[in-house]
Amino acid sequence: MNIQVKPGKPEEVTTDVLILGGYQDETEPMASVHSLDRRLGGLLTELRRSHEFEGKLNQTALVHTRGAIPAKRILLVGLGKKDKLGLDHVRQAMGTAIKRIRQIGAPSGAAVLLGVDQLASSIVAIAQAMVEGALLGSYRFTAYRTEPSDNDKTVKRLTLLVEDSGHLADAKEGVRRGHVAGEATAYVRDLCNHPANVMTPTRMVAEAKSVAKERGVRLTVLDRRQQEKLGMGGLLGVARGSHEPPQFIILEYTGAPKKERPIVLVGKTVTFDSGGISLKPSENMEQMKADMTGGAEVLATVRAAARLQLPLHVIGILPATENMPGGRAMKPGDILTMLSGKTVEVQNTDAEGRLILADGLAYATRLKPACIVDVATLTGACMVALGQFAIGMLGNDEPLKSQLKTAGEQSGERVWEMPLWDEYFEQLKSDVADMRNIGGRPAGMITAAMFLSKFVEEYPWVHLDIASTDWSTTERPYIGKGPTGIGTRLLIQYLLNCVDEKGR
Ligand code: BES
Ligand code: ZN
Ligand code: ZN
Numbered sequence: 001m002n003i004q005v006k007p008g009k010p011e012e013v014t015t016d017v018l019i020l021g022g023y024q025d026e027t028e029p030m031a032s033v034h035s036l037d038r039r040l041g042g043l044l045t046e047l048r049r050s051h052e053f054e055g056k057l058n059q060t061a062l063v064h065t066r067g068a069i070p071a072k073r074i075l076l077v078g079l080g081k082k083d084k085l086g087l088d089h090v091r092q093a094m095g096t097a098i099k100r101i102r103q104i105g106a107p108s109g110a111a112v113l114l115g116v117d118q119l120a121s122s123i124v125a126i127a128q129a130m131v132e133g134a135l136l137g138s139y140r141f142t143a144y145r146t147e148p149s150d151n152d153k154t155v156k157r158l159t160l161l162v163e164d165s166g167h168l169a170d171a172k173e174g175v176r177r178g179h180v181a182g183e184a185t186a187y188v189r190d191l192c193n194h195p196a197n198v199m200t201p202t203r204m205v206a207e208a209k210s211v212a213k214e215r216g217v218r219l220t221v222l223d224r225r226q227q228e229k230l231g232m233g234g235l236l237g238v239a240r241g242s243h244e245p246p247q248f249i250i251l252e253y254t255g256a257p258k259k260e261r262p263i264v265l266v267g268k269t270v271t272f273d274s275g276g277i278s279l280k281p282s283e284n285m286e287q288m289k290a291d292m293t294g295g296a297e298v299l300a301t302v303r304a305a306a307r308l309q310l311p312l313h314v315i316g317i318l319p320a321t322e323n324m325p326g327g328r329a330m331k332p333g334d335i336l337t338m339l340s341g342k343t344v345e346v347q348n349t350d351a352e353g354r355l356i357l358a359d360g361l362a363y364a365t366r367l368k369p370a371c372i373v374d375v376a377t378l379t380g381a382c383m384v385a386l387g388q389f390a391i392g393m394l395g396n397d398e399p400l401k402s403q404l405k406t407a408g409e410q411s412g413e414r415v416w417e418m419p420l421w422d423e424y425f426e427q428l429k430s431d432v433a434d435m436r437n438i439g440g441r442p443a444g445m446i447t448a449a450m451f452l453s454k455f456v457e458e459y460p461w462v463h464l465d466i467a468s469t470d471w472s473t474t475e476r477p478y479i480g481k482g483p484t485g486i487g488t489r490l491l492i493q494y495l496l497n498c499v500d501e502k503g504r
Contacts, residue, residue: 095137095478127174135182241329269295381444
């Protein structure tokens, strides 16, 4: 989609569909469209008075303008109650609008800046949210369809109309950010949608190679021999049951001097999680092709940092493998010696994410990081605790946690904190090794994070459990059914905020 920012008034723009917002509980069109309404002979007022358009969040009304203004049609989209308006409602409204435009087969749309009169957010943030909503609302995965469908229509051009010329530069910056962040999320959705027979650890390396073509990005891949030499017992243990060779992928983006302590992102990259010998039930097992979401998000975030040329030093780490049963697979009771030197008794081979992450995190500490953020589809318990709308967050550093909370609010990919108290480690004690890899049924999300905490030393660290949010079972305004890529924009927003803080 080509996205532009143009100065101008809604009654002057030439487009197929002019997108306007409207609040709930208002009986008149808002003041900003009064002159437009006059040109249309009171059409907007009539839609309000007849209650055909009430402004409920994501409600739409489409009308033809029949030559009264250059725009061929007007699409009203509801923003919900005025005093409840948040940035994510703007994102949703744009997702709704773009889908409606696609439905009618119109190739272009133009939107006024939604919610500027009400939101405390900056113009940059509003424009960014609008573009994210539009790009993600129009996302589809068609790589394996061999027959055309009526769903193939796309909106080719979107214009953001800026009435106040003082807002022009900020709107353009917002579009730039929104474009990169939206594309990053779409990229993650693609990687997660590809089936596991395609998206193998080796294919993840190929994807990392494509990311390494961006300016300032360097790729290192450790193969099985190198992993053995270093002693990555966690990754190697999980990979034993698979014919696919494990890959340890390191992507370094140096937008700031290499000597600056890096922000290290670690992503769980299990390209298929069958459970291993502790085999999962077959119902919904196909969704485990997306158990590499964390890794995909790290990949996409590094790509976004490079595309935005952020002045940061960022390193992405992806321990990548399949988790399969097989004659050589690790067995319950096996003891692994991890990269950090600690030993782990594997009591359940399906708790594999923490095993590979332990090596990823231990590797991260060797880089003397400013902080570590890991992102992983780690526990079913996270889904039980939080449902579809919050990412689980646990960590050892208050400032870092609060930065991620803020980025979550801004991006609409919100996190919810769980406690990481020492008492929970009791559940991970083993009779034969330093720890075991499961902690029983209670507090499953916490014990998984507690396990990880043993591999980060004293570095500021946050763990994001995205098992709750990575797969949507419902169709939402800018999130379709299936892989969501949720977490990507959170990480990118966190990096953007790091840049702002540096500048202060
Ligand atoms: N990849 C799964 C977690 C998961 C479940 C992600 C559902 C997305 C949706 C993870 O590797 C796993 O199997 N965890 C186990 C851990 C348990 C054995 C302690 C779980 O949560 O059941
Ligand atoms: Zn598992
Ligand atoms: Zn898993």
